[in-house]
Amino acid sequence: MDDLGLSDWLVKQCKHLGINKPTPVQENCVPAILEGRDCLGCAKTGSGKTAAFVLPVLQKLSEDPYGIFCLVLTPTRELAYQIAEQFRVLGKPLGLRDCIISIAMNKPFFWESKSETRTVEELDQRYILTPEKVKDAYLVHLIQTFTDEHDDWSIIIFTNTCKNCQILTMMLQKFYFPTISLHSMMKQKQRFANLAKFKASVYKILIATDVAARGLDIPTVQVVINHNTPGLPKIYIHRVGRTARAGRNGVSITLVTQYDIHLVHAIEEQTNTKLKDYPVKEKDVLKILTQVNVTRRECEIRLESTDFDEKKEINKRKQLILEGKDPDLEAKRKAELEKIRSQKKKFKQKIRESVQRQNHGQLKKKAMKKRQIKRKKEAESAAS
């Protein structure tokens, strides 16, 4: 790190965090950015692109610590928080202040980055060809095999819809796998909480939509499973890049049906890698097939009984965005209104009850007085 032109405090901070030797993207970008040149960095996933721009930004900021210095745009909120965290830890000696601004998730957001390939030494890419209807049994079998063979493990499973994400999570939980989900129909607070639990290895399996495909850096992830074959090679590259981070090893397995072969070919062409066939014991898959299918159906029925309606939710969000509103803020506002409404209702009920109690007390007093007068009259007439 000493040869990049960074200040001593920053080199020290890097070493303190285990960053001793620059990765190629850092080696090439940091000096160029420090020279004040425009820079477009392009490197494989998990190769330290974040530090490649964070370090020179911190260096420049420390030289002239004035005003709003840097704006970083990210495709997801989780990524915004992750990058802010990197700024915070690397810029700790600087007393850096940061602010995260988020907009509606479904707002059209174009983020272009040139895809490039990962080397096969780092990432072992395989696929399983499955008959269309039994993907789920292959998935359960795969996880079972993997967890039997490894003690320390962590898996991300990518699937195409929020509903699928929810159902698969419920299903794997029924098979006693420590599973948690991450998708855009979840409240942001829940998303952060789930991600934190997965990062802390409280849950070993994260089932996610492509909301988690880009940039998330969880070094412990050893396996990425694509429950559906990604429609675009670029999405495939981002998804599988969640494993084998910073020079570690990792495996990515994709479930492929006969209708997805062309997608596999496109992926192979783009990544310049031939995906290897993953050997599966078909007999073992058949053994669990009925149980998996029944469990999936049970989960679907359970989910149908809730108000989990992805299309309705997406349309609602789209409508709000068209009206120029932030769906998350709207949901928050609605929840607050609902809270105020229910507090008002409770307050009114309390008043009603206290009035009733007062009335009851007055009636009791009146009745008592009547009885006293009656008794007095009776006593007087008895005396006369």
Ligand SMILES: Nc1ncnc2c1ncn2[C@@H]1O[C@H](COP(=O)(O)OP(=O)(O)OP(=O)(O)O)[C@@H](O)[C@H]1O
């Ligand atoms: N020089 C380095 N030596 C060792 N580890 C590093 C180095 N630079 C960064 N790292 C670590 O490598 C991991 C991956 O870095 P980062 O998230 O920046 O990758 P990326 O290239 O942005 O990946 P993606 O394309 O998936 O977003 C992080 O945990 C980071 O702390």
